[in-house]
Amino acid sequence: MAVRVLVTNDDGVHSPGLRALVEALAVGSEPYVVAPEHQRSATGHAITLHKPLRAFPVVIPHAVSAWAANGTPADCVALGVLDLLGFRPDVVVSGINAGANLGRDITYSGTVSGAMEGAIFGIPALAVSVDAFENARYDVAAAFASMLVRLIAERGLPPDALLNVNVPNLPREAIRGVTITRLGRGRYLSKLEKRIDPRGQAYYWRTGQPSAEEEDPGSDSYAVRHGYISVTPVQMDMTHEALLTALRTWEIRLESSSHHG
Amino acid sequence: MAVRVLVTNDDGVHSPGLRALVEALAVGSEPYVVAPEHQRSATGHAITLHKPLRAFPVVIPHAVSAWAANGTPADCVALGVLDLLGFRPDVVVSGINAGANLGRDITYSGTVSGAMEGAIFGIPALAVSVDAFENARYDVAAAFASMLVRLIAERGLPPDALLNVNVPNLPREAIRGVTITRLGRGRYLSKLEKRIDPRGQAYYWRTGQPSAEEEDPGSDSYAVRHGYISVTPVQMDMTHEALLTALRTWEIRLESSSHHG
Numbered sequence: 001m002a003v004r005v006l007v008t009n010d011d012g013v014h015s016p017g018l019r020a021l022v023e024a025l026a027v028g029s030e031p032y033v034v035a036p037e038h039q040r041s042a043t044g045h046a047i048t049l050h051k052p053l054r055a056f057p058v059v060i061p062h063a064v065s066a067w068a069a070n071g072t073p074a075d076c077v078a079l080g081v082l083d084l085l086g087f088r089p090d091v092v093v094s095g096i097n098a099g100a101n102l103g104r105d106i107t108y109s110g111t112v113s114g115a116m117e118g119a120i121f122g123i124p125a126l127a128v129s130v131d132a133f134e135n136a137r138y139d140v141a142a143a144f145a146s147m148l149v150r151l152i153a154e155r156g157l158p159p160d161a162l163l164n165v166n167v168p169n170l171p172r173e174a175i176r177g178v179t180i181t182r183l184g185r186g187r188y189l190s191k192l193e194k195r196i197d198p199r200g201q202a203y204y205w206r207t208g209q210p211s212a213e214e215e216d217p218g219s220d221s222y223a224v225r226h227g228y229i230s231v232t233p234v235q236m237d238m239t240h241e242a243l244l245t246a247l248r249t250w251e252i253r254l255e256s257s258s259h260h261g
Numbered sequence: 262m263a264v265r266v267l268v269t270n271d272d273g274v275h276s277p278g279l280r281a282l283v284e285a286l287a288v289g290s291e292p293y294v295v296a297p298e299h300q301r302s303a304t305g306h307a308i309t310l311h312k313p314l315r316a317f318p319v320v321i322p323h324a325v326s327a328w329a330a331n332g333t334p335a336d337c338v339a340l341g342v343l344d345l346l347g348f349r350p351d352v353v354v355s356g357i358n359a360g361a362n363l364g365r366d367i368t369y370s371g372t373v374s375g376a377m378e379g380a381i382f383g384i385p386a387l388a389v390s391v392d393a394f395e396n397a398r399y400d401v402a403a404a405f406a407s408m409l410v411r412l413i414a415e416r417g418l419p420p421d422a423l424l425n426v427n428v429p430n431l432p433r434e435a436i437r438g439v440t441i442t443r444l445g446r447g448r449y450l451s452k453l454e455k456r457i458d459p460r461g462q463a464y465y466w467r468t469g470q471p472s473a474e475e476e477d478p479g480s481d482s483y484a485v486r487h488g489y490i491s492v493t494p495v496q497m498d499m500t501h502e503a504l505l506t507a508l509r510t511w512e513i514r515l516e517s518s519s520h521h522g
Contacts, residue, residue: 044305044335045368052464053453074305074369079465082453104421104497107306107368107377108335116368120451144515151513160365160446161501163508178515180508182500185421190381192314192343203313204340229515233504236365239443240422243494247424247441252412252492254405254439 003029003153006089006118008076009097010110012039013058013068017096020138021128024146025093026062029153032089033058033066034080036073045113046072055079073114081121090153092118093145095128098136100166102221103184103214106234115162119236124152125162131224132169140175141167144229164232166224176227183232184219264290264414267350267379269337270358271371273300274319274329278357281399282389285407286354287323290414293350294319294327295341297334306374307333316340334375342382351414353379354406356389359397361427363482364445364475367495376423380497385413386423392485393430401436402428405490425493427485437488444493445480 005025009018013035025031034055048071060066067084069076077092094114101109111127118125128145130136144167152163164183168175193205214221223230266286270279274296286292295316309332321327328345330337338353355375362370372388379386389406391397405428413424425444429436454466475482484491 039311044307044333044374046305046307047369047451047467049467050300052456052466054462054464072305075467078451078453078467082451083455083465104381106499107374107497108308113305113368117451120365140515148513151511155511158501158504161504172515175515178513180505180513182502182505183498190308190339190343190378192339194344195313201315203315204344205313206308206310206336206339231508231513233501233508234499235501235504236368236499237444238367238495238497238499240419240494240496243419243422243496244441244443247492247494250412250416252409252439252441254401254433254436254490 003090003150004087005029005031005149006077006080006085006092007031007033008035008073008094008114010036010043010073010114011097012036017098017136017138019060020142021093021096021145022060023062024142025149028146028150030064031062032080032085033060033063034069034076034084036076037068037070043072043110043113044108045074045116048072048075053079055084073110074117077114077117089123091149092123092125093128093149095145096138096141097129099129099133100131100224101127101129101164102166106164106183112164116236119160119162122159124157126152126165127162128165130167130169136169140172160236162234164234166220166230168224168227170227174227175229179223179228179230181220181223181230181232182218184214184216184221264351264411265348266290266292266410267338267341267346267353268292268294269296269334269355269375271297271304271334271375272358273297278359278397278399280321281403282354282357282406283321284323285403286410289407289411291325292323293341293346294321294324295330295337295345297337298329298331304333304371304374305369306335306377309333309336314340316345334371335378338375338378350384352410353384353386354389354410356406357399357402358390360390360394361392361485362388362390362425363427363485367425367444373425377497380421380423383420385418387413387426388423389426391428391430397430401433421497423495425495427481427491429485429488431488435488436490440484440489440491442481442484442491442493443479445475445477445482
């Protein structure tokens with residue numbers, strides 16, 4: 001039986017990255033789409049609690065069925081799994097995003113959050129991004145994602161795990177290979193650009209700049225910068241093990257909250 | 262010199278949990294507030310890229326200065342650190358939230374994301390929640406947070422680390438103590454409630470139900486359920502170490518993405 005894949009993204013149902021992914025998936029699997037009606041960048045792992053969610057059918061070439069929804073990527077996965085599809089998909093794929101999702105910055109990523117929601121439902125999940133905001137090419141990423149979807153459908157992933165894939169924006173022949181990586185320490189440094197509106201009031205745009213180049217050759221950003229497809233296994237347990245041990249020696253007590261000490 | 266604390270939350274600048282926290286902090290530290298103008302629950306670690314951010318001064322009793330902003334908790338921390346305060350705060354505290362933030366569910370938490378943004382700036386950070394959506398009492402949580410703020414200002418935290426604190430909704434004398442915990446595996450199970458509007462169109466509310474009770478006595482939810490204040494060290498590296506090793510044996514290659522195999 002064909003692998004049934006739920007596809008979402010955070011650039012919106014009409015983005016070329018999603019279209020390319022669906023077309024590549026259709027060769028060996030059955031793609032179903034539930035994706036945001038609009039772009040949703042930098043939503044983090046948000047879910048919509050305070051307004052009603054709606055989904056309406058759309059036509060996406062090569063998709064078995066497709067819906068656009070007024071929610072986040074995580075909402076779209078929940079809508080697909082719990083109601084719209086009418087069955088449990090074998091794999092959840094989020095992407096293909098225009099712009100890499102690397103290192104610590106994945107906590108901001110709508111693309112990764114779509115895959116996280118799949119993992120939370122216990123479904124093998126994949127997030128796929130290309131390392132270019134403009135003039136992104138999706139051919140290599142789409143073909144690789146399609147292969148990887150069939151692989152994780154067959155082999156499974158541990159509970160609470162997903163794969164975060166980043167592909168250099170290069171033609172096939174310039175890609176040097178595939179590397180299994182860890183999340184690097186590099187990230188966009190948060191900045192604010194302050195402006196004054198015509199009424200004299202201040203407002204701000206959030207911007208960022210890349211931190212110093214990642215030097216760890218085992219990291220995701222190092223791999224992508226050197227022409228490799230990066231595959232990073234991601235898990236949801238954010239416990240800081242080393243600090244757990246250290247904190248126990250602090251002997252924190254409720255009593256020290258009084259002002260008698 | 263007094264410890265200078267940046268306070269944010271995701272229930273909004275007018276929530277009683279934030280007010281109680283600021284009042285308790287003012288006893289031994291200098292609290293500054295930058296918090297969302299409205300409630301922002303379940304925003305995840307979202308940041309605002311596509312609209313201008315604005316902040317306006319508000320009066321919060323016991324705060325040195327306070328602003329309300331039209332962004333997420335993470336946006337508020339960036340606004341405070343990068344512009345509004347005019348100095349680098351010693352500690353970032355997010356809370357006090359009405360409703361626990363436990364286990365895998367912290368990826369959805371606006372409260373925790375405010376502390377994460379602080380950690381990303383390299384500032385010791387704390388998220389504080391009380392285990393009650395209704396009739397939450399903040400006295401114990403506020404006193405404990407105030408003590409812990411001074412402790413982490415003095416001792417520091419490792420880079421990329423924050424503390425996630427959850428307090429049972431009990432009077433002081435019923436609290437059994439303080440425990441250092443790990444993030445539990447329990448979580449709210451995602452559900453959707455489907456309804457039909459007066460025009461005959463379907464819409465959905467996201468809801469949830471708690472999963473089976475956490476049995477791990479070292480977990481955050483077990484501690485809170487048994488009357489202990491839970492302090493969990495959280496880090497931002499979500500690499501799945503065990504799967505990293507396993508994936509390397511899969512020998513994933515770009516070539517297998519062709520359809521010749």
